[in-house]
Amino acid sequence: MHMRLILAALLGFFLADLCFGQELNPPQQATAGNPFSIPTSGSGSATFYLFGPGSVVKQDVHLGQAVDVRGEDVTTAGRYTVILCGDTCHSAHFFIAAASPASLSFLAHPSRAMVKQSGSISGVVFPFDKFQNLVLSPVTVNFKMTTNKNSLFSRAVPTRQGVAWFRSDSGNTAGLVLLSASVNGLSAQRALQLVASDPCNLRIKAKQTAKGVLVETDPIHDCAGNTVPDGTIVTFTANSGAGRSTVDAPIKQGVARANLTPSGTTVISAASGVVMGNELRMDVKR
Amino acid sequence: MKIVIPVAIVVVTVILLVAGGLSPSQVGIAVGEGVGTTFTGSSTGGTVPEQVVTAFLQNVQRRNWHGAYAYLATQNKADEASFVRELAGRDASLRTFSTLSSWDLKPMHANDGEADIRTTMHWSTPVGVMASVRDLKVVNEQNAWRIVWPQPQLADVPAQVVPVNYLRWDLVTHASPEWGNSGVDGPRVRIVSMNAVSYNGGSVIMGEALNEDTVPAFVNVNATLMGQDGKPIGEESSFDKILHVLLPKQVTPYRIDFPNVELQSVKNVQMDIKTTLVPASADPVIGVMNQSIDTDATGRKVLKGQLLNQSGQIVNVSHVIATFYDTDGKVIWVSDGYVDSALYPQTPETFSVEVPSTVAGSAHNYHVVVNQYSLERS
Amino acid sequence: MKLTSLPLFLCVAAASIFAQAPPEVRLTVESVTPRAVEPRTEQSVVRDYTAAWKSLADASESNAPALLDAYFTGPAKTNFGREVTDQQKIGTHIRYLNQVHSLKAVFYAPEGDVMQLQDSAEYQMQIVSGDKIIHDEHVVVQYVVLMTPGADRWMVRQIQAVPAL
Numbered sequence: 001m002h003m004r005l006i007l008a009a010l011l012g013f014f015l016a017d018l019c020f021g022q023e024l025n026p027p028q029q030a031t032a033g034n035p036f037s038i039p040t041s042g043s044g045s046a047t048f049y050l051f052g053p054g055s056v057v058k059q060d061v062h063l064g065q066a067v068d069v070r071g072e073d074v075t076t077a078g079r080y081t082v083i084l085c086g087d088t089c090h091s092a093h094f095f096i097a098a099a100s101p102a103s104l105s106f107l108a109h110p111s112r113a114m115v116k117q118s119g120s121i122s123g124v125v126f127p128f129d130k131f132q133n134l135v136l137s138p139v140t141v142n143f144k145m146t147t148n149k150n151s152l153f154s155r156a157v158p159t160r161q162g163v164a165w166f167r168s169d170s171g172n173t174a175g176l177v178l179l180s181a182s183v184n185g186l187s188a189q190r191a192l193q194l195v196a197s198d199p200c201n202l203r204i205k206a207k208q209t210a211k212g213v214l215v216e217t218d219p220i221h222d223c224a225g226n227t228v229p230d231g232t233i234v235t236f237t238a239n240s241g242a243g244r245s246t247v248d249a250p251i252k253q254g255v256a257r258a259n260l261t262p263s264g265t266t267v268i269s270a271a272s273g274v275v276m277g278n279e280l281r282m283d284v285k286r
Numbered sequence: 287m288k289i290v291i292p293v294a295i296v297v298v299t300v301i302l303l304v305a306g307g308l309s310p311s312q313v314g315i316a317v318g319e320g321v322g323t324t325f326t327g328s329s330t331g332g333t334v335p336e337q338v339v340t341a342f343l344q345n346v347q348r349r350n351w352h353g354a355y356a357y358l359a360t361q362n363k364a365d366e367a368s369f370v371r372e373l374a375g376r377d378a379s380l381r382t383f384s385t386l387s388s389w390d391l392k393p394m395h396a397n398d399g400e401a402d403i404r405t406t407m408h409w410s411t412p413v414g415v416m417a418s419v420r421d422l423k424v425v426n427e428q429n430a431w432r433i434v435w436p437q438p439q440l441a442d443v444p445a446q447v448v449p450v451n452y453l454r455w456d457l458v459t460h461a462s463p464e465w466g467n468s469g470v471d472g473p474r475v476r477i478v479s480m481n482a483v484s485y486n487g488g489s490v491i492m493g494e495a496l497n498e499d500t501v502p503a504f505v506n507v508n509a510t511l512m513g514q515d516g517k518p519i520g521e522e523s524s525f526d527k528i529l530h531v532l533l534p535k536q537v538t539p540y541r542i543d544f545p546n547v548e549l550q551s552v553k554n555v556q557m558d559i560k561t562t563l564v565p566a567s568a569d570p571v572i573g574v575m576n577q578s579i580d581t582d583a584t585g586r587k588v589l590k591g592q593l594l595n596q597s598g599q600i601v602n603v604s605h606v607i608a609t610f611y612d613t614d615g616k617v618i619w620v621s622d623g624y625v626d627s628a629l630y631p632q633t634p635e636t637f638s639v640e641v642p643s644t645v646a647g648s649a650h651n652y653h654v655v656v657n658q659y660s661l662e663r664s
Numbered sequence: 665m666k667l668t669s670l671p672l673f674l675c676v677a678a679a680s681i682f683a684q685a686p687p688e689v690r691l692t693v694e695s696v697t698p699r700a701v702e703p704r705t706e707q708s709v710v711r712d713y714t715a716a717w718k719s720l721a722d723a724s725e726s727n728a729p730a731l732l733d734a735y736f737t738g739p740a741k742t743n744f745g746r747e748v749t750d751q752q753k754i755g756t757h758i759r760y761l762n763q764v765h766s767l768k769a770v771f772y773a774p775e776g777d778v779m780q781l782q783d784s785a786e787y788q789m790q791i792v793s794g795d796k797i798i799h800d801e802h803v804v805v806q807y808v809v810l811m812t813p814g815a816d817r818w819m820v821r822q823i824q825a826v827p828a829l
Contacts, residue, residue: 028827029827049754049756049791049793049798049799051747051751051756051758051791051799052747053743053744053747053823053824053825054742054743054744054746054747055746055747055750056747056750056751056753056754056756057750057754058754058756076739076743077824077825078823078824078825079803079805079825081789081791081799081801083791083798083799085793085798089798089799091799091801095825095826095827097826098824105464105465105466106466106467107465107466107773107775107777107778108466109471109774109775109777110471110775111469111470111471112470112471112499112500112501122773122774122775124773124774124778126810132738132739132742133739133824134808134810134822134824136808136824136826161770161771161780161782161808161829162780162808163771163780165698165771165773165774167698167774188466188467190466190467193500195500196500198535199535229500229534230453231452231453231455231500231502231533231534231568232500232533232534232535233533233534233535233536234535235537242576243575243576243577243578243591244576244577244578244591244652245573245574245575245576245577245591246573246574246577246653246654247571247572247573247574247596248533248536248571248572248655249571250452250453250533250568250571252451252452252453258571258573258596259573259596260573260575261573261575261576261594272535273496273498273535273537274478274496465738465812465821
């Protein structure tokens with residue numbers, strides 16, 4: 001009776017060893033780039049496979065000994081499948097999480113914005129670890145917008161699912177603005193040009209010359225007082241008995257000017273984009 | 287049998303030569319008119335003055351300038367160099383890339399001593415066919431008919447220094463863009479108006495676009511016509527009927543033609559504007575002077591005026607685009623035309639663009655812009 | 665059936681068995697912030713995400729990393745490309761069968777230049793070594809996905825599996 005029991009137990013252990021010997025017990029989660037070991041049980045040789053996003057490994061192993069997984073084989077965050085094949089194949093899966101932030105992707109828009117525009121500037125930050133994995137655990141991103149070392153905007157935003165973003169009004173003064181995003185000593189910067197809005201109070205004056213009529217604007221500013229950039233087109237129009245004359249003249253050093261050739265009673269006007277200036281009436285003698 | 291075929295060939299050749307010599311060459315087929323042929327009154331197809339003009343134009347077509355020059359009358363005769371410059375073009379103007387493809391002659395007046403012939407010359411150019419009309423006076427000089435061709439008034443710009451200090455924009459691109467730092471935003475250009483009209487059995491989409499940005503933009507406008515079933519029935523681009531390089535706050539018209547799509551079959555129009563950052567210069571400034579709507583020699587309504595190149599550089603090819611508005615300020619037509627002469631510094635050059643008869647009556651206002659191409663800036 | 669046509673019939677049957685149905689993708693955009701997803705963008709994202717997973721399945725089955733070029737960019741393209749190259753070296757390939765993806769847009773940037781989505785994906789994953797299936801699993805996995813607009817399509821820039829969303 002006792003011998004039968006002993007024999008049955010031995011047989012059970014032998015069968016259990018056959019059926020459950022090739023066991024894999026990887027950690028449920030590890031960090032990208034960190035090596036670890038996966039214990040195995042059983043005896044004999046087997047082939048070990050590691051399939052993951054970004055790497056595939058195959059090596060011969062001895063059952064009962066731990067399988068060493070190198071850090072460079074688990075740099076990409078995601079789901080990994082490990083397989084141990086002897087007489088039969090057994091598998092398991094585990095997750096690799098991103099390491100701590102090592103760089104920031106900072107998408108800032110626009111690269112040019114008009115002054116005094118509500119909600120016209122926005123920025124989005126994604127923190128990545130050194131293996132380009134998106135860091136999903138929350139970190140706080142400090143956004144700042146400065147011009148001439150004056151702060152226009154500052155906000156701390158925690159990431160949600162690896163993203164933080166902000167939106168802000170543009171400032172009142174044209175010029176270069178620096179946008180920065182920082183996380184734990186990491187930072188990224190973007191340059192933004194604030195430009196003048198549409199011309200405001202476009203005014204012209206004219207005088208007769210030997211060549212015709214020289215029309216000139218007053219220095220052109222927007223309604224916040226910023227000089228409208230050079231190169232902006234001002235369209236001058238002169239209507240007279242000789243017909244209509246138009247010149248699209250770019251602003252130079254804050255002023256646009258053009259020579260027109262009307263004759264007789266003349267009405268002169270100017271416009272820039274959708275902004276109209278004043279009208280002048282003069283009697284041109286040629 | 288051996289002799290029949292050669293004889294037949296000779297006979298057919300003679301017939302073709304005679305037929306070619308008999309018919310006036312209104313389509314410009316050269317028929318072997320030699321240099322210095324004198325017409326004293328033989329009448330083979332058309333009047334003698336018409337034959338003279340035809341022969342003259344055939345030489346122009348062949349670019350045989352000396353041969354053409356031989357047909358000119360002595361009164362007020364242009365010197366040969368100026369004559370050639372006027373007809374052949376100069377300074378990489380559009381005319382220098384053109385050939386005379388055909389012509390139409392219309393006798394206006396004739397007597398024993400002189401005749402007036404309205405000559406419409408059709409030039410093949412890289413931008414299509416262009417017509418130029420000239421009234422030629424043909425006179426009988428010592429029993430030889432000759433064409434009066436006065437000395438052309440070609441631009442002769444006096445030597446001077448013209449400072450160029452207009453703004454120029456250059457583009458610097460990032461060599462290997464990282465995500466989020468790939469460069470500057472493209473220019474903001476907005477379509478500010480759109481009008482769809484029926485024209486000659488087809489459809490025309492036209493309107494204006496404004497560069498709202500502070501940087502120059504290369505612009506193209508596309509339109510897709512959607513049918514009653516919601517499916518596209520036509521897709522076209524503005525091609526050259528637009529000012530492609532728009533400086534900040536500049537407005538351009540655009541016109542997109544759908545010659546084979548009737549407007550009634552269109553349910554709606556989808557507009558798409560494509561813009562790109564490009565290097566550009568605010569120079570040259572071209573003034574459009576003394577614009578007026580008039581009737582040309584052929585009875586068509588035209589918008590004419592003068593282009594004045596206010597820079598110090600020759601503008602080789604210029605392209606005029608005119609926008610016509612009704613009393614409400616709505617764009618009702620966009621016309622365009624190329625000027626086949628170069629624009630010389632500080633020198634006015636005439637232009638004219640056709641105004642369709644349906645538009646001439648209802649146009650309350652108009653605005654002209656100029657596309658320009660200069661070799662030195664290419 | 666004639667015996668001569670039997671091999672042909674079997675080939676066609678085998679081909680039809682192994683020819684995969686395209687992935688099934690559903691997208692919800694109700695909870696996206698801060699920008700609403702336009703209807704056309706919604707259609708494009710579904711179309712292009714479907715095409716991306718199909719190209720991943722094709723690349724992985726045939727060990728052809730070039731098939732990833734059309735719909736993957738950035739780290740996603742680099743990582744999957746490396747995976748396909750590595751599995752080819754050891755004589756294995758992976759099949760992604762019967763894919764069903766439930767996509768949810770959670771972030772759409774104010775300027776429209778990036779979209780973050782969560783994908784609850786289900787598929788049958790078979791790993792084949794030589795001609796032997798060494799792993800066959802019905803996988804249910806959550807992905808965090810970043811997509812960015814290309815010239816004429818949305819492309820997958822980042823796709824990262826996580827234990828839970």
